[in-house]
Amino acid sequence: MYIIMLGAPGTGKGTVGGLLSKELNIPHISSGEIFRNYIKKHNELGKEIEKYISEGKLVPDELAIKLIEKRLEEKDTENGAILDGFPRTKNQATVLDEFFKNKNKKINIAVDLSLPDEEIIDRIVKRRTCPNTECREIYNMDFKPPKVEGICDKCGTKLIQRIDDNEETVKQRLKTYHELSEGLIKYYKKQDILYTVKLNNKSDLTTKDVVEEIKAYLNKDSIK
Ligand code: AMP
Numbered sequence: 001m002y003i004i005m006l007g008a009p010g011t012g013k014g015t016v017g018g019l020l021s022k023e024l025n026i027p028h029i030s031s032g033e034i035f036r037n038y039i040k041k042h043n044e045l046g047k048e049i050e051k052y053i054s055e056g057k058l059v060p061d062e063l064a065i066k067l068i069e070k071r072l073e074e075k076d077t078e079n080g081a082i083l084d085g086f087p088r089t090k091n092q093a094t095v096l097d098e099f100f101k102n103k104n105k106k107i108n109i110a111v112d113l114s115l116p117d118e119e120i121i122d123r124i125v126k127r128r129t130c131p132n133t134e135c136r137e138i139y140n141m142d143f144k145p146p147k148v149e150g151i152c153d154k155c156g157t158k159l160i161q162r163i164d165d166n167e168e169t170v171k172q173r174l175k176t177y178h179e180l181s182e183g184l185i186k187y188y189k190k191q192d193i194l195y196t197v198k199l200n201n202k203s204d205l206t207t208k209d210v211v212e213e214i215k216a217y218l219n220k221d222s223i224k
Pocket residue numbers: 009031032033035052053056057058059060061064084085086087088089092164173
């Protein structure tokens with residue numbers, strides 16, 4: 001089963017994708033995380049990627065596609081994967097469909113997590129992330145603070161604020177997202193594989209509820 005997580009930054013794609021990955025036993029592939037791992041290597045490629053990410057710009061299609069396809073060639077993705085953050089452009093979506101088609105595979109569902117912009121900005125500036133790639137727990141200083149300030153509850157790693165999690169960059173990322181998402185949403189709607197979950201910060205819809213909702217939809221005969 002191949003699942004695409006759509007939704008603006010800060011809508012919880014990573015958290016929902018992570019939980020879905022555990023429950024369905026398929027890898028969770030986050031394009032943003034792949035790029036951040038290249039940045040950590042401090043080589044030429046990492047420096048190039050950092051230039052785009054730190055300004056809230058998208059990594060150019062050609063490079064993004066190359067690095068994601070490389071990850072999708074790995075053996076653990078043979079039976080499925082959750083793609084979080086990719087595709088982000090219509091061109092990436094078309095190339096991805098072609099990639100799967102050549103392997104006799106297809107995308108089963110594109111999940112769109114939808115949340116108003118003001119609530120996204122509020123969530124993101126208060127977001128803290130565990131940089132341990134084995135853990136990746138995400139916190140929010142308002143509604144999900146760690147038990148000990150600045151320390152991950154799960155693995156004890158010092159939490160970080162991502163370089164692009166500040167108000168100015170978030171606004172730029174949202175602008176880019178809205179410019180591109182419309183086409184992407186239409187693209188998957190047309191294929192009849194779009195599933196939208198409407199969120200708001202005041203609702204008591206937990207990550208677990210969202211995951212259960214998606215799983216119930218996936219169990220419907222029509223999409224198997
Ligand atoms: P994310 O962790 O998904 O919020 O991604 C962080 C940043 O990585 C984005 O703001 C982009 O600069 C870059 N990025 C992630 N996924 C893509 C993609 N599919 N295409 C281009 N750039 C991306």
